[in-house]
Amino acid sequence: MTESDRSQTDLVRRRYDRVAPIYDAMEWVAEFRFSTWRRDQWDRVEGDEILELGVGTGKNLPYYPEGRDITAIDIAPKMLKRARRRAEKEGVEVALLEADAQDLPFDDNSFDAAVATFVFCSVPDPVQGLKEALRVVRPGGQLILVEHVLSGLPVLHSLMKWFDWLPVHVWGAHIDRQTVKNVERAGFSEVRESPLALDVVKRIEARVPTESGA
């Protein structure tokens, strides 16, 4: 990781720590919509060993499938603290760790699936983060994301480009990311996208290639 990536990562950590106390309140209304996507997302997750990247305040915890071994990481300690509180309150079993998605502290092929919701908009080097997901998920395993991405609709595209600086400065998220392309760039195969809201919020599903290419 370059010095500039490191300082960007520190900045993102500080920004999420800063918004942690109001993060759930900020998204309170949107959560009516998000909760449907979260439930659907976790219904699709395959395998026993699952990694959630960028768990934040733990909004996905209520949707975790039962009987799986789930590890969840985040870079911002104050977001994680809230996730820990939620796990205790709701009696959800999950290993919560402070870690950087760009440099995961796990061996190769440790998981059956990696899951994230609204995370690769904030990771400073998203392709590096996705390469790490590719490394720690076994061949044939699953990547499943819900992400907001840069719209292809001309007016919206321009607005998202012009105003990208705003959310970046407030809490650290970009609104001009091309996450479907980034998933392909990282080396995943069978990349599929499904629109959830216009062409801005998408479910992205992909597989870690197997040696046979299957």
Ligand SMILES: C[S@@+](CC[C@H](N)C(=O)[O-])C[C@H]1O[C@@H](n2cnc3c(N)ncnc32)[C@H](O)[C@@H]1O
């Ligand atoms: C927009 S929030 C989404 C939180 C949660 N996934 C949700 O759906 O509510 C993005 C989260 O990604 C985390 N994040 C950003 N960069 C990260 C990185 N490099 N490694 C791990 N987590 C990161 C932030 O700290 C924040 O908690």
